[in-house]
Amino acid sequence: MAFESQNFFLDRGSYNSGSVSGSPAVHKYGSIVDNLAGVLASGYFDELAPTTTGTAQEPPIRLGDLIYINSTDDQQFARITSVVVPITVTQFSETVDDGSITTAKLADLAVTTPKLANDAVTTPKLANDAVTNDKLAPTSIDAKNVTIATDGNIIGVIPFTYQIVMPGGATNQRDIIVTFNTSVIDVWVLNVSGGTAGDTITVQNTAAVISGPLDVTTAPNTVVDGRGVPFINANSIIPASGTLRVVQTDGGGNDSPQVIVFVQALKST
Secondary structure (H helix, E strand, C coil): CCCECCEEEEECCCCCCCCCCCCCCCCCCCCCCCCHHHHHHCCHHHHHCCEEECCEEECCCCCCCEEEEECCCCEEEEEEEECCCCCEEEECCCCCCCCCCCHHHCCCCCCCHHHCCCCCCCHHHCCCCCCCHHHCCCCCCCHHHCCCCCCCCCCCCCCEEEEEEECCECCEEEEEECCCCEEEEEEEEEECCCCCCCCEEEEEECCEEEEEEEECCCCCCCEEEHHHCCECHHHCEECCCCEEEEEEECCCCCCECCEEEEEEEEECC
16 A cells, blocks of 8 residues: 555555555554544544654655545545644545636536535526526415515515405305515405395405405406495505405305405505
8 A cells, every 4th residue: 555645545445454565554543443433533544653764754644635535434535634643634625716617617417406505596696687587487486575565666566466265155254364564455356156135245454344345246257346345544554474354244045156355465564
């Protein structure tokens, strides 16, 4: 087994006695441990302690020398951090100069998602126009990241819509827990089936009425516009984790129509 300055090779199968034929003497301090964790924690590297022949040291181990560890469960490069027993090593790492790894030097499919650290791809690392519609997964865009509506906004903000199906029949309600502060701005209802006298829909901020009651006694496939009923602005902002409630009131006979309620809103402060 040969030793070369700056390029040591240490193989678990190479040491089975106190010395290796044809090489400088190596001294064993402690048992040989095959797995990488055991190698790093044991006196395994003490076997590389230099011996003195005259004024020369054999092998010529120096601080910072590189060693390759081939264990039963892993392979790893390390740097010599002490040449005095107990000899110590640290996992090898090198910094990479900016711009030194270019696209041409990377094998096809070399950089895969599992190899990227969490949060490794940040906005400053993306080229202008790098994220296009074609690169977005279907249905991946929702209201989570829309801009908050503020007075005098010169660009404009994007409204979003809650779609809530009410089954009909007896009086009932559905609650939606909103994710962030939500300002309701409009309500409309589509009758899936026909209603009868007294059937209504009301949109609420928990128990406080925002819009309604909307008369849904109309025929199937009719849109009922919420702009024709009272809209209570003071109740229109639902706080984060608050309740957007739709109340379906049956006018009698447990025969209120199935409807789809659309609630349009903005993200609010």
